[in-house]
Amino acid sequence: MSLAIAPRDLDALERQVQAALRSGDYGVFDVLGHGEDTLVLKVRTGEGTFACKRLPPFPDYDRFQRYEETLARYVGQLSAHGITVAPTELRYLSRGRSGGVAYCVQEALPPAQLCSKLLHTRDLGWAKSFFARYLTAIGRAARPDLGLDAQASNWFDLDGELVFVDVTTPFLRDGRGREQADVGLLLTSLPWILRGAVKAVMLKAATDKYYSTRGIVLDFLGNLYKDRLDSLVPVFLEQANERLEVPLSSGEVARYYAGDARMWAIVQRLRKADRFWQRTVRRRTYPFLLPPTIRR
Ligand SMILES: Nc1ncnc2c1ncn2[C@@H]1O[C@H](COP(=O)(O)OP(=O)(O)OP(=O)(O)O)[C@@H](O)[C@H]1O
Ligand SMILES: [Mg+2]
Structure with a gap:
Protein backbone atom coordinates (compact mmCIF):
# COMPACT_ATOMS: atom_id res chain seq x y z
CA MET A 1 0.00 0.00 0.00
CA SER A 2 1.55 3.31 -0.95
CA LEU A 3 -0.20 5.44 1.66
CA ALA A 4 -1.41 4.59 5.13
CA ILE A 5 -4.84 5.46 6.51
CA ALA A 6 -4.72 8.82 8.33
CA PRO A 7 -5.11 8.67 12.14
CA ARG A 8 -8.20 10.90 12.01
CA ASP A 9 -9.94 8.52 9.60
CA LEU A 10 -9.23 5.52 11.80
CA ASP A 11 -10.37 7.43 14.90
CA ALA A 12 -13.59 8.33 13.11
CA LEU A 13 -14.14 4.68 12.19
CA GLU A 14 -13.59 3.58 15.78
CA ARG A 15 -16.13 6.15 16.99
CA GLN A 16 -18.65 4.71 14.53
CA VAL A 17 -17.84 1.20 15.73
CA GLN A 18 -18.32 2.23 19.38
CA ALA A 19 -21.71 3.70 18.53
CA ALA A 20 -22.68 0.59 16.57
CA LEU A 21 -21.64 -1.71 19.40
CA ARG A 22 -23.79 0.32 21.78
CA SER A 23 -26.84 0.43 19.52
CA GLY A 24 -26.43 -2.95 17.82
CA ASP A 25 -27.08 -1.23 14.47
CA TYR A 26 -24.36 -1.95 11.88
CA GLY A 27 -26.22 -0.13 9.10
CA VAL A 28 -23.69 2.70 8.79
CA PHE A 29 -20.90 0.42 7.63
CA ASP A 30 -19.83 -0.44 4.16
CA VAL A 31 -18.97 -4.11 4.75
CA LEU A 32 -16.43 -5.70 2.41
CA GLY A 33 -16.86 -9.14 3.85
CA HIS A 34 -16.69 -11.24 6.96
CA GLY A 35 -15.35 -14.52 8.27
CA GLU A 36 -16.39 -16.44 11.38
CA ASP A 37 -15.14 -13.80 13.80
CA THR A 38 -15.63 -10.29 12.58
CA LEU A 39 -16.52 -7.81 9.85
CA VAL A 40 -14.11 -6.22 7.38
CA LEU A 41 -15.09 -2.58 6.88
CA LYS A 42 -14.46 -0.42 3.86
CA VAL A 43 -13.22 3.09 4.57
CA ARG A 44 -12.94 5.60 1.76
CA THR A 45 -10.54 8.46 2.52
CA GLY A 46 -8.54 11.14 0.74
CA GLU A 68 2.42 -7.14 16.19
CA GLU A 69 5.81 -8.84 16.35
CA THR A 70 4.30 -12.30 15.87
CA LEU A 71 2.20 -11.08 12.98
CA ALA A 72 5.24 -9.50 11.30
CA ARG A 73 7.15 -12.76 11.73
CA TYR A 74 4.21 -14.67 10.28
CA VAL A 75 3.91 -12.46 7.21
CA GLY A 76 7.70 -12.70 6.79
CA GLN A 77 7.57 -16.51 6.90
CA LEU A 78 4.69 -16.68 4.43
CA SER A 79 6.56 -14.40 2.03
CA ALA A 80 9.78 -16.36 2.48
CA HIS A 81 7.86 -19.47 1.41
CA GLY A 82 6.41 -17.96 -1.72
CA ILE A 83 3.03 -16.60 -0.58
CA THR A 84 2.17 -13.07 -1.73
CA VAL A 85 0.52 -11.34 1.22
CA ALA A 86 -1.49 -8.14 0.75
CA PRO A 87 0.50 -5.31 2.37
CA THR A 88 -0.83 -5.25 5.92
CA GLU A 89 -0.52 -2.67 8.64
CA LEU A 90 -1.57 -2.94 12.27
CA ARG A 91 -2.77 0.16 14.08
CA TYR A 92 -3.36 0.61 17.78
CA LEU A 93 -5.79 3.09 19.33
CA SER A 94 -5.27 3.56 23.03
CA ARG A 95 -8.31 3.70 25.28
CA GLY A 96 -6.41 4.76 28.40
CA ARG A 97 -6.54 2.44 31.35
CA SER A 98 -8.92 0.00 29.69
CA GLY A 99 -6.29 -0.97 27.12
CA GLY A 100 -6.78 -0.41 23.45
CA VAL A 101 -8.26 -1.57 20.20
CA ALA A 102 -6.38 -2.45 17.07
CA TYR A 103 -7.18 -2.64 13.41
CA CYS A 104 -5.59 -4.66 10.67
CA VAL A 105 -5.56 -2.33 7.67
CA GLN A 106 -5.04 -3.28 4.03
CA GLU A 107 -5.79 -1.61 0.75
CA ALA A 108 -9.40 -2.44 -0.20
CA LEU A 109 -9.04 -4.92 -3.05
CA PRO A 110 -11.72 -5.28 -5.76
CA PRO A 111 -14.49 -7.62 -4.49
CA ALA A 112 -14.94 -9.08 -8.00
CA GLN A 113 -11.38 -10.46 -7.76
CA LEU A 114 -12.00 -12.47 -4.59
CA CYS A 115 -11.32 -16.11 -5.50
CA SER A 116 -14.53 -17.46 -3.94
CA LYS A 117 -16.34 -14.91 -6.15
CA LEU A 118 -14.32 -15.73 -9.29
CA LEU A 119 -15.14 -19.42 -8.84
CA HIS A 120 -18.77 -18.39 -9.39
CA THR A 121 -18.20 -15.92 -12.22
CA ARG A 122 -15.44 -17.58 -14.29
CA ASP A 123 -15.60 -20.87 -16.20
CA LEU A 124 -14.30 -24.33 -15.39
CA GLY A 125 -11.05 -23.73 -17.27
CA TRP A 126 -10.28 -20.79 -15.03
CA ALA A 127 -11.21 -22.79 -11.92
CA LYS A 128 -8.80 -25.57 -12.87
CA SER A 129 -5.92 -23.23 -13.58
CA PHE A 130 -6.61 -21.33 -10.37
CA PHE A 131 -6.57 -24.55 -8.37
CA ALA A 132 -3.30 -25.69 -9.93
CA ARG A 133 -1.68 -22.39 -8.91
CA TYR A 134 -3.28 -22.69 -5.49
CA LEU A 135 -1.93 -26.21 -4.91
CA THR A 136 1.56 -25.10 -5.89
CA ALA A 137 1.44 -22.15 -3.48
CA ILE A 138 0.15 -24.23 -0.57
CA GLY A 139 2.56 -27.09 -1.27
CA ARG A 140 5.48 -24.68 -1.08
CA ALA A 141 4.40 -22.94 2.11
CA ALA A 142 2.67 -25.33 4.52
CA ARG A 143 4.89 -27.11 7.06
CA PRO A 144 4.66 -28.19 10.71
CA ASP A 145 5.68 -24.73 11.98
CA LEU A 146 3.89 -22.58 9.38
CA GLY A 147 0.19 -22.79 8.64
CA LEU A 148 -2.50 -20.97 6.65
CA ASP A 149 -6.25 -20.67 6.79
CA ALA A 150 -6.43 -20.89 3.04
CA GLN A 151 -10.09 -21.09 2.05
CA ALA A 152 -11.07 -19.47 -1.25
CA SER A 153 -12.48 -16.38 0.46
CA ASN A 154 -9.02 -15.51 1.80
CA TRP A 155 -7.42 -14.98 -1.63
CA PHE A 156 -7.66 -12.43 -4.40
CA ASP A 157 -6.48 -12.99 -7.95
CA LEU A 158 -4.80 -9.77 -9.03
CA ASP A 159 -3.58 -9.94 -12.63
CA GLY A 160 -2.92 -13.65 -12.35
CA GLU A 161 -1.19 -13.43 -8.98
CA LEU A 162 -2.75 -15.06 -5.93
CA VAL A 163 -2.74 -12.59 -3.03
CA PHE A 164 -3.47 -13.80 0.50
CA VAL A 165 -5.36 -11.47 2.90
CA ASP A 166 -6.35 -13.39 6.04
CA VAL A 167 -3.24 -13.08 8.23
CA THR A 168 -4.62 -11.87 11.56
CA THR A 169 -4.34 -15.34 13.10
CA PRO A 170 -0.60 -16.05 12.88
CA PHE A 171 -0.30 -19.81 12.43
CA LEU A 172 3.25 -20.22 13.69
CA ARG A 173 4.33 -23.12 15.90
CA ASP A 174 7.59 -23.90 17.64
CA GLY A 175 9.58 -27.12 17.25
CA ARG A 176 7.36 -28.81 19.82
CA GLY A 177 4.10 -27.94 18.11
CA ARG A 178 3.09 -25.12 20.45
CA GLU A 179 1.40 -22.03 18.99
CA GLN A 180 3.68 -18.98 18.98
CA ALA A 181 0.81 -16.51 18.87
CA ASP A 182 -0.86 -15.16 21.99
CA VAL A 183 -3.49 -17.87 22.17
CA GLY A 184 -5.39 -16.25 25.05
CA LEU A 185 -5.83 -13.14 22.99
CA LEU A 186 -7.11 -15.01 19.96
CA LEU A 187 -9.64 -16.78 22.11
CA THR A 188 -11.11 -13.74 23.84
CA SER A 189 -13.94 -13.51 21.34
CA LEU A 190 -15.05 -17.03 22.23
CA PRO A 191 -17.82 -16.82 24.81
CA TRP A 192 -16.92 -17.21 28.49
CA ILE A 193 -19.27 -20.24 28.61
CA LEU A 194 -16.47 -22.16 26.94
CA ARG A 195 -13.90 -22.42 29.70
CA GLY A 196 -10.11 -22.38 29.27
CA ALA A 197 -9.51 -26.11 28.84
CA VAL A 198 -12.33 -26.50 26.33
CA LYS A 199 -11.01 -23.55 24.36
CA ALA A 200 -7.49 -24.98 24.31
CA VAL A 201 -8.71 -28.35 23.03
CA MET A 202 -10.94 -26.67 20.46
CA LEU A 203 -8.06 -24.53 19.29
CA LYS A 204 -5.72 -27.47 18.79
CA ALA A 205 -8.39 -29.47 16.95
CA ALA A 206 -9.35 -26.46 14.86
CA THR A 207 -5.82 -25.46 13.90
CA ASP A 208 -3.89 -28.72 13.34
CA LYS A 209 -5.25 -28.95 9.81
CA TYR A 210 -3.80 -25.60 8.77
CA TYR A 211 -0.23 -26.88 9.11
CA SER A 212 -0.33 -29.52 6.36
CA THR A 213 -1.10 -29.38 2.66
CA ARG A 214 -3.63 -32.16 3.02
CA GLY A 215 -5.44 -30.46 5.91
CA ILE A 216 -5.50 -27.11 4.12
CA VAL A 217 -6.89 -28.67 0.94
CA LEU A 218 -9.50 -30.59 2.94
CA ASP A 219 -10.60 -27.34 4.60
CA PHE A 220 -10.59 -25.49 1.26
CA LEU A 221 -12.77 -28.18 -0.36
CA GLY A 222 -15.11 -28.40 2.64
CA ASN A 223 -15.65 -24.66 2.56
CA LEU A 224 -16.78 -24.88 -1.06
CA TYR A 225 -20.03 -26.23 0.39
CA LYS A 226 -20.47 -23.04 2.43
CA ASP A 227 -19.81 -20.93 -0.69
CA ARG A 228 -22.30 -23.04 -2.72
CA LEU A 229 -19.44 -24.19 -4.95
CA ASP A 230 -19.55 -27.89 -4.10
CA SER A 231 -20.09 -28.86 -7.73
CA LEU A 232 -16.36 -28.15 -8.11
CA VAL A 233 -15.34 -30.68 -5.45
CA PRO A 234 -14.94 -33.71 -7.82
CA VAL A 235 -12.79 -31.73 -10.29
CA PHE A 236 -10.59 -30.26 -7.57
CA LEU A 237 -10.29 -33.63 -5.81
CA GLU A 238 -8.81 -35.14 -8.96
CA GLN A 239 -6.29 -32.31 -9.23
CA ALA A 240 -5.39 -32.45 -5.53
CA ASN A 241 -4.98 -36.22 -5.46
CA GLU A 242 -2.35 -36.05 -8.19
CA ARG A 243 -0.18 -34.27 -5.62
CA LEU A 244 -1.21 -35.66 -2.23
CA GLU A 245 0.54 -38.66 -0.69
CA VAL A 246 -2.66 -39.76 1.06
CA PRO A 247 -5.55 -39.07 -1.32
CA LEU A 248 -8.77 -37.37 -0.25
CA SER A 249 -12.24 -38.70 -1.05
CA SER A 250 -15.49 -36.84 -1.56
CA GLY A 251 -16.93 -38.67 1.48
CA GLU A 252 -14.12 -37.33 3.65
CA VAL A 253 -14.71 -33.78 2.41
CA ALA A 254 -18.46 -33.97 3.07
CA ARG A 255 -17.93 -35.48 6.55
CA TYR A 256 -15.31 -32.87 7.35
CA TYR A 257 -17.57 -30.02 6.33
CA ALA A 258 -20.52 -31.37 8.30
CA GLY A 259 -18.33 -31.53 11.43
CA ASP A 260 -16.79 -28.10 10.87
CA ALA A 261 -20.17 -26.51 10.17
CA ARG A 262 -21.57 -28.02 13.36
CA MET A 263 -18.70 -26.66 15.43
CA TRP A 264 -18.97 -23.13 14.01
CA ALA A 265 -22.75 -23.14 14.31
CA ILE A 266 -22.41 -23.94 18.02
CA VAL A 267 -19.79 -21.21 18.50
CA GLN A 268 -22.01 -18.73 16.69
CA ARG A 269 -25.02 -19.59 18.84
CA LEU A 270 -23.01 -19.36 22.05
CA ARG A 271 -21.60 -15.99 21.01
CA LYS A 272 -25.04 -14.61 20.40
CA ALA A 273 -26.22 -15.93 23.76
CA ASP A 274 -23.17 -14.31 25.36
CA ARG A 275 -23.90 -11.01 23.62
CA PHE A 276 -27.50 -11.13 24.83
CA TRP A 277 -26.32 -11.84 28.39
CA GLN A 278 -23.73 -9.05 28.36
CA ARG A 279 -26.15 -6.51 26.98
CA THR A 280 -29.36 -7.23 28.82
CA VAL A 281 -28.27 -8.75 32.12
CA ARG A 282 -24.83 -7.25 32.72
CA ARG A 283 -25.78 -4.01 30.93
CA ARG A 284 -22.39 -3.87 29.25
CA THR A 285 -21.44 -3.01 25.70
CA TYR A 286 -20.59 -6.24 23.89
CA PRO A 287 -17.08 -5.58 22.51
CA PHE A 288 -17.06 -7.53 19.23
CA LEU A 289 -18.52 -6.76 15.82
CA LEU A 290 -20.13 -10.11 15.09
CA PRO A 291 -20.67 -11.26 11.50
CA PRO A 292 -24.25 -11.86 10.33
CA THR A 293 -25.67 -15.35 10.66
CA ILE A 294 -23.73 -17.58 8.30
CA ARG A 295 -25.73 -19.99 6.13
CA ARG A 296 -24.08 -23.41 6.15
N1 LIG B 1 -8.01 -6.20 1.68
C1 LIG B 1 -9.28 -6.54 1.42
N2 LIG B 1 -9.94 -5.95 0.39
C2 LIG B 1 -11.21 -6.26 0.10
N3 LIG B 1 -11.92 -7.17 0.80
C3 LIG B 1 -11.34 -7.79 1.84
C4 LIG B 1 -9.98 -7.51 2.21
N4 LIG B 1 -9.67 -8.28 3.26
C5 LIG B 1 -10.77 -9.00 3.54
N5 LIG B 1 -11.78 -8.72 2.70
C6 LIG B 1 -13.14 -9.32 2.68
O1 LIG B 1 -13.51 -9.70 3.99
C7 LIG B 1 -13.63 -11.13 4.09
C8 LIG B 1 -13.11 -11.59 5.44
O2 LIG B 1 -11.75 -11.20 5.56
P1 LIG B 1 -10.70 -12.15 6.29
O3 LIG B 1 -10.71 -13.45 5.62
O4 LIG B 1 -9.43 -11.41 6.38
O5 LIG B 1 -11.34 -12.20 7.73
P2 LIG B 1 -11.92 -13.41 8.59
O6 LIG B 1 -12.10 -14.63 7.78
O7 LIG B 1 -13.04 -12.88 9.38
O8 LIG B 1 -10.72 -13.57 9.52
P3 LIG B 1 -10.49 -14.65 10.63
O9 LIG B 1 -10.42 -15.97 9.90
O10 LIG B 1 -9.16 -14.21 11.19
O11 LIG B 1 -11.64 -14.55 11.55
C9 LIG B 1 -12.87 -11.68 2.89
O12 LIG B 1 -13.38 -12.94 2.51
C10 LIG B 1 -13.15 -10.59 1.85
O13 LIG B 1 -14.45 -10.76 1.31
MG1 LIG C 1 -11.20 -15.37 6.10
Whole structure:
Protein backbone atom coordinates (compact mmCIF):
# COMPACT_ATOMS: atom_id res chain seq x y z
CA MET A 1 0.00 0.00 0.00
CA SER A 2 1.55 3.31 -0.95
CA LEU A 3 -0.20 5.44 1.66
CA ALA A 4 -1.41 4.59 5.13
CA ILE A 5 -4.84 5.46 6.51
CA ALA A 6 -4.72 8.82 8.33
CA PRO A 7 -5.11 8.67 12.14
CA ARG A 8 -8.20 10.90 12.01
CA ASP A 9 -9.94 8.52 9.60
CA LEU A 10 -9.23 5.52 11.80
CA ASP A 11 -10.37 7.43 14.90
CA ALA A 12 -13.59 8.33 13.11
CA LEU A 13 -14.14 4.68 12.19
CA GLU A 14 -13.59 3.58 15.78
CA ARG A 15 -16.13 6.15 16.99
CA GLN A 16 -18.65 4.71 14.53
CA VAL A 17 -17.84 1.20 15.73
CA GLN A 18 -18.32 2.23 19.38
CA ALA A 19 -21.71 3.70 18.53
CA ALA A 20 -22.68 0.59 16.57
CA LEU A 21 -21.64 -1.71 19.40
CA ARG A 22 -23.79 0.32 21.78
CA SER A 23 -26.84 0.43 19.52
CA GLY A 24 -26.43 -2.95 17.82
CA ASP A 25 -27.08 -1.23 14.47
CA TYR A 26 -24.36 -1.95 11.88
CA GLY A 27 -26.22 -0.13 9.10
CA VAL A 28 -23.69 2.70 8.79
CA PHE A 29 -20.90 0.42 7.63
CA ASP A 30 -19.83 -0.44 4.16
CA VAL A 31 -18.97 -4.11 4.75
CA LEU A 32 -16.43 -5.70 2.41
CA GLY A 33 -16.86 -9.14 3.85
CA HIS A 34 -16.69 -11.24 6.96
CA GLY A 35 -15.35 -14.52 8.27
CA GLU A 36 -16.39 -16.44 11.38
CA ASP A 37 -15.14 -13.80 13.80
CA THR A 38 -15.63 -10.29 12.58
CA LEU A 39 -16.52 -7.81 9.85
CA VAL A 40 -14.11 -6.22 7.38
CA LEU A 41 -15.09 -2.58 6.88
CA LYS A 42 -14.46 -0.42 3.86
CA VAL A 43 -13.22 3.09 4.57
CA ARG A 44 -12.94 5.60 1.76
CA THR A 45 -10.54 8.46 2.52
CA GLY A 46 -8.54 11.14 0.74
CA GLU A 47 -5.54 8.80 0.92
CA GLY A 48 -7.24 5.78 -0.61
CA THR A 49 -9.81 3.10 0.15
CA PHE A 50 -8.97 0.72 2.96
CA ALA A 51 -10.13 -2.62 4.31
CA CYS A 52 -10.19 -2.39 8.11
CA LYS A 53 -10.58 -5.44 10.32
CA ARG A 54 -11.11 -4.72 14.01
CA LEU A 55 -9.24 -7.10 16.27
CA PRO A 56 -10.29 -8.28 19.73
CA PRO A 57 -9.55 -5.62 22.41
CA PHE A 58 -6.03 -5.59 23.87
CA PRO A 59 -5.54 -5.26 27.64
CA ASP A 60 -2.44 -3.06 27.14
CA TYR A 61 0.06 -1.79 24.61
CA ASP A 62 2.66 -4.39 25.56
CA ARG A 63 0.31 -7.19 24.59
CA PHE A 64 -0.38 -5.42 21.30
CA GLN A 65 3.33 -5.04 20.55
CA ARG A 66 3.93 -8.73 21.11
CA TYR A 67 1.05 -9.56 18.78
CA GLU A 68 2.42 -7.14 16.19
CA GLU A 69 5.81 -8.84 16.35
CA THR A 70 4.30 -12.30 15.87
CA LEU A 71 2.20 -11.08 12.98
CA ALA A 72 5.24 -9.50 11.30
CA ARG A 73 7.15 -12.76 11.73
CA TYR A 74 4.21 -14.67 10.28
CA VAL A 75 3.91 -12.46 7.21
CA GLY A 76 7.70 -12.70 6.79
CA GLN A 77 7.57 -16.51 6.90
CA LEU A 78 4.69 -16.68 4.43
CA SER A 79 6.56 -14.40 2.03
CA ALA A 80 9.78 -16.36 2.48
CA HIS A 81 7.86 -19.47 1.41
CA GLY A 82 6.41 -17.96 -1.72
CA ILE A 83 3.03 -16.60 -0.58
CA THR A 84 2.17 -13.07 -1.73
CA VAL A 85 0.52 -11.34 1.22
CA ALA A 86 -1.49 -8.14 0.75
CA PRO A 87 0.50 -5.31 2.37
CA THR A 88 -0.83 -5.25 5.92
CA GLU A 89 -0.52 -2.67 8.64
CA LEU A 90 -1.57 -2.94 12.27
CA ARG A 91 -2.77 0.16 14.08
CA TYR A 92 -3.36 0.61 17.78
CA LEU A 93 -5.79 3.09 19.33
CA SER A 94 -5.27 3.56 23.03
CA ARG A 95 -8.31 3.70 25.28
CA GLY A 96 -6.41 4.76 28.40
CA ARG A 97 -6.54 2.44 31.35
CA SER A 98 -8.92 0.00 29.69
CA GLY A 99 -6.29 -0.97 27.12
CA GLY A 100 -6.78 -0.41 23.45
CA VAL A 101 -8.26 -1.57 20.20
CA ALA A 102 -6.38 -2.45 17.07
CA TYR A 103 -7.18 -2.64 13.41
CA CYS A 104 -5.59 -4.66 10.67
CA VAL A 105 -5.56 -2.33 7.67
CA GLN A 106 -5.04 -3.28 4.03
CA GLU A 107 -5.79 -1.61 0.75
CA ALA A 108 -9.40 -2.44 -0.20
CA LEU A 109 -9.04 -4.92 -3.05
CA PRO A 110 -11.72 -5.28 -5.76
CA PRO A 111 -14.49 -7.62 -4.49
CA ALA A 112 -14.94 -9.08 -8.00
CA GLN A 113 -11.38 -10.46 -7.76
CA LEU A 114 -12.00 -12.47 -4.59
CA CYS A 115 -11.32 -16.11 -5.50
CA SER A 116 -14.53 -17.46 -3.94
CA LYS A 117 -16.34 -14.91 -6.15
CA LEU A 118 -14.32 -15.73 -9.29
CA LEU A 119 -15.14 -19.42 -8.84
CA HIS A 120 -18.77 -18.39 -9.39
CA THR A 121 -18.20 -15.92 -12.22
CA ARG A 122 -15.44 -17.58 -14.29
CA ASP A 123 -15.60 -20.87 -16.20
CA LEU A 124 -14.30 -24.33 -15.39
CA GLY A 125 -11.05 -23.73 -17.27
CA TRP A 126 -10.28 -20.79 -15.03
CA ALA A 127 -11.21 -22.79 -11.92
CA LYS A 128 -8.80 -25.57 -12.87
CA SER A 129 -5.92 -23.23 -13.58
CA PHE A 130 -6.61 -21.33 -10.37
CA PHE A 131 -6.57 -24.55 -8.37
CA ALA A 132 -3.30 -25.69 -9.93
CA ARG A 133 -1.68 -22.39 -8.91
CA TYR A 134 -3.28 -22.69 -5.49
CA LEU A 135 -1.93 -26.21 -4.91
CA THR A 136 1.56 -25.10 -5.89
CA ALA A 137 1.44 -22.15 -3.48
CA ILE A 138 0.15 -24.23 -0.57
CA GLY A 139 2.56 -27.09 -1.27
CA ARG A 140 5.48 -24.68 -1.08
CA ALA A 141 4.40 -22.94 2.11
CA ALA A 142 2.67 -25.33 4.52
CA ARG A 143 4.89 -27.11 7.06
CA PRO A 144 4.66 -28.19 10.71
CA ASP A 145 5.68 -24.73 11.98
CA LEU A 146 3.89 -22.58 9.38
CA GLY A 147 0.19 -22.79 8.64
CA LEU A 148 -2.50 -20.97 6.65
CA ASP A 149 -6.25 -20.67 6.79
CA ALA A 150 -6.43 -20.89 3.04
CA GLN A 151 -10.09 -21.09 2.05
CA ALA A 152 -11.07 -19.47 -1.25
CA SER A 153 -12.48 -16.38 0.46
CA ASN A 154 -9.02 -15.51 1.80
CA TRP A 155 -7.42 -14.98 -1.63
CA PHE A 156 -7.66 -12.43 -4.40
CA ASP A 157 -6.48 -12.99 -7.95
CA LEU A 158 -4.80 -9.77 -9.03
CA ASP A 159 -3.58 -9.94 -12.63
CA GLY A 160 -2.92 -13.65 -12.35
CA GLU A 161 -1.19 -13.43 -8.98
CA LEU A 162 -2.75 -15.06 -5.93
CA VAL A 163 -2.74 -12.59 -3.03
CA PHE A 164 -3.47 -13.80 0.50
CA VAL A 165 -5.36 -11.47 2.90
CA ASP A 166 -6.35 -13.39 6.04
CA VAL A 167 -3.24 -13.08 8.23
CA THR A 168 -4.62 -11.87 11.56
CA THR A 169 -4.34 -15.34 13.10
CA PRO A 170 -0.60 -16.05 12.88
CA PHE A 171 -0.30 -19.81 12.43
CA LEU A 172 3.25 -20.22 13.69
CA ARG A 173 4.33 -23.12 15.90
CA ASP A 174 7.59 -23.90 17.64
CA GLY A 175 9.58 -27.12 17.25
CA ARG A 176 7.36 -28.81 19.82
CA GLY A 177 4.10 -27.94 18.11
CA ARG A 178 3.09 -25.12 20.45
CA GLU A 179 1.40 -22.03 18.99
CA GLN A 180 3.68 -18.98 18.98
CA ALA A 181 0.81 -16.51 18.87
CA ASP A 182 -0.86 -15.16 21.99
CA VAL A 183 -3.49 -17.87 22.17
CA GLY A 184 -5.39 -16.25 25.05
CA LEU A 185 -5.83 -13.14 22.99
CA LEU A 186 -7.11 -15.01 19.96
CA LEU A 187 -9.64 -16.78 22.11
CA THR A 188 -11.11 -13.74 23.84
CA SER A 189 -13.94 -13.51 21.34
CA LEU A 190 -15.05 -17.03 22.23
CA PRO A 191 -17.82 -16.82 24.81
CA TRP A 192 -16.92 -17.21 28.49
CA ILE A 193 -19.27 -20.24 28.61
CA LEU A 194 -16.47 -22.16 26.94
CA ARG A 195 -13.90 -22.42 29.70
CA GLY A 196 -10.11 -22.38 29.27
CA ALA A 197 -9.51 -26.11 28.84
CA VAL A 198 -12.33 -26.50 26.33
CA LYS A 199 -11.01 -23.55 24.36
CA ALA A 200 -7.49 -24.98 24.31
CA VAL A 201 -8.71 -28.35 23.03
CA MET A 202 -10.94 -26.67 20.46
CA LEU A 203 -8.06 -24.53 19.29
CA LYS A 204 -5.72 -27.47 18.79
CA ALA A 205 -8.39 -29.47 16.95
CA ALA A 206 -9.35 -26.46 14.86
CA THR A 207 -5.82 -25.46 13.90
CA ASP A 208 -3.89 -28.72 13.34
CA LYS A 209 -5.25 -28.95 9.81
CA TYR A 210 -3.80 -25.60 8.77
CA TYR A 211 -0.23 -26.88 9.11
CA SER A 212 -0.33 -29.52 6.36
CA THR A 213 -1.10 -29.38 2.66
CA ARG A 214 -3.63 -32.16 3.02
CA GLY A 215 -5.44 -30.46 5.91
CA ILE A 216 -5.50 -27.11 4.12
CA VAL A 217 -6.89 -28.67 0.94
CA LEU A 218 -9.50 -30.59 2.94
CA ASP A 219 -10.60 -27.34 4.60
CA PHE A 220 -10.59 -25.49 1.26
CA LEU A 221 -12.77 -28.18 -0.36
CA GLY A 222 -15.11 -28.40 2.64
CA ASN A 223 -15.65 -24.66 2.56
CA LEU A 224 -16.78 -24.88 -1.06
CA TYR A 225 -20.03 -26.23 0.39
CA LYS A 226 -20.47 -23.04 2.43
CA ASP A 227 -19.81 -20.93 -0.69
CA ARG A 228 -22.30 -23.04 -2.72
CA LEU A 229 -19.44 -24.19 -4.95
CA ASP A 230 -19.55 -27.89 -4.10
CA SER A 231 -20.09 -28.86 -7.73
CA LEU A 232 -16.36 -28.15 -8.11
CA VAL A 233 -15.34 -30.68 -5.45
CA PRO A 234 -14.94 -33.71 -7.82
CA VAL A 235 -12.79 -31.73 -10.29
CA PHE A 236 -10.59 -30.26 -7.57
CA LEU A 237 -10.29 -33.63 -5.81
CA GLU A 238 -8.81 -35.14 -8.96
CA GLN A 239 -6.29 -32.31 -9.23
CA ALA A 240 -5.39 -32.45 -5.53
CA ASN A 241 -4.98 -36.22 -5.46
CA GLU A 242 -2.35 -36.05 -8.19
CA ARG A 243 -0.18 -34.27 -5.62
CA LEU A 244 -1.21 -35.66 -2.23
CA GLU A 245 0.54 -38.66 -0.69
CA VAL A 246 -2.66 -39.76 1.06
CA PRO A 247 -5.55 -39.07 -1.32
CA LEU A 248 -8.77 -37.37 -0.25
CA SER A 249 -12.24 -38.70 -1.05
CA SER A 250 -15.49 -36.84 -1.56
CA GLY A 251 -16.93 -38.67 1.48
CA GLU A 252 -14.12 -37.33 3.65
CA VAL A 253 -14.71 -33.78 2.41
CA ALA A 254 -18.46 -33.97 3.07
CA ARG A 255 -17.93 -35.48 6.55
CA TYR A 256 -15.31 -32.87 7.35
CA TYR A 257 -17.57 -30.02 6.33
CA ALA A 258 -20.52 -31.37 8.30
CA GLY A 259 -18.33 -31.53 11.43
CA ASP A 260 -16.79 -28.10 10.87
CA ALA A 261 -20.17 -26.51 10.17
CA ARG A 262 -21.57 -28.02 13.36
CA MET A 263 -18.70 -26.66 15.43
CA TRP A 264 -18.97 -23.13 14.01
CA ALA A 265 -22.75 -23.14 14.31
CA ILE A 266 -22.41 -23.94 18.02
CA VAL A 267 -19.79 -21.21 18.50
CA GLN A 268 -22.01 -18.73 16.69
CA ARG A 269 -25.02 -19.59 18.84
CA LEU A 270 -23.01 -19.36 22.05
CA ARG A 271 -21.60 -15.99 21.01
CA LYS A 272 -25.04 -14.61 20.40
CA ALA A 273 -26.22 -15.93 23.76
CA ASP A 274 -23.17 -14.31 25.36
CA ARG A 275 -23.90 -11.01 23.62
CA PHE A 276 -27.50 -11.13 24.83
CA TRP A 277 -26.32 -11.84 28.39
CA GLN A 278 -23.73 -9.05 28.36
CA ARG A 279 -26.15 -6.51 26.98
CA THR A 280 -29.36 -7.23 28.82
CA VAL A 281 -28.27 -8.75 32.12
CA ARG A 282 -24.83 -7.25 32.72
CA ARG A 283 -25.78 -4.01 30.93
CA ARG A 284 -22.39 -3.87 29.25
CA THR A 285 -21.44 -3.01 25.70
CA TYR A 286 -20.59 -6.24 23.89
CA PRO A 287 -17.08 -5.58 22.51
CA PHE A 288 -17.06 -7.53 19.23
CA LEU A 289 -18.52 -6.76 15.82
CA LEU A 290 -20.13 -10.11 15.09
CA PRO A 291 -20.67 -11.26 11.50
CA PRO A 292 -24.25 -11.86 10.33
CA THR A 293 -25.67 -15.35 10.66
CA ILE A 294 -23.73 -17.58 8.30
CA ARG A 295 -25.73 -19.99 6.13
CA ARG A 296 -24.08 -23.41 6.15
N1 LIG B 1 -8.01 -6.20 1.68
C1 LIG B 1 -9.28 -6.54 1.42
N2 LIG B 1 -9.94 -5.95 0.39
C2 LIG B 1 -11.21 -6.26 0.10
N3 LIG B 1 -11.92 -7.17 0.80
C3 LIG B 1 -11.34 -7.79 1.84
C4 LIG B 1 -9.98 -7.51 2.21
N4 LIG B 1 -9.67 -8.28 3.26
C5 LIG B 1 -10.77 -9.00 3.54
N5 LIG B 1 -11.78 -8.72 2.70
C6 LIG B 1 -13.14 -9.32 2.68
O1 LIG B 1 -13.51 -9.70 3.99
C7 LIG B 1 -13.63 -11.13 4.09
C8 LIG B 1 -13.11 -11.59 5.44
O2 LIG B 1 -11.75 -11.20 5.56
P1 LIG B 1 -10.70 -12.15 6.29
O3 LIG B 1 -10.71 -13.45 5.62
O4 LIG B 1 -9.43 -11.41 6.38
O5 LIG B 1 -11.34 -12.20 7.73
P2 LIG B 1 -11.92 -13.41 8.59
O6 LIG B 1 -12.10 -14.63 7.78
O7 LIG B 1 -13.04 -12.88 9.38
O8 LIG B 1 -10.72 -13.57 9.52
P3 LIG B 1 -10.49 -14.65 10.63
O9 LIG B 1 -10.42 -15.97 9.90
O10 LIG B 1 -9.16 -14.21 11.19
O11 LIG B 1 -11.64 -14.55 11.55
C9 LIG B 1 -12.87 -11.68 2.89
O12 LIG B 1 -13.38 -12.94 2.51
C10 LIG B 1 -13.15 -10.59 1.85
O13 LIG B 1 -14.45 -10.76 1.31
MG1 LIG C 1 -11.20 -15.37 6.10
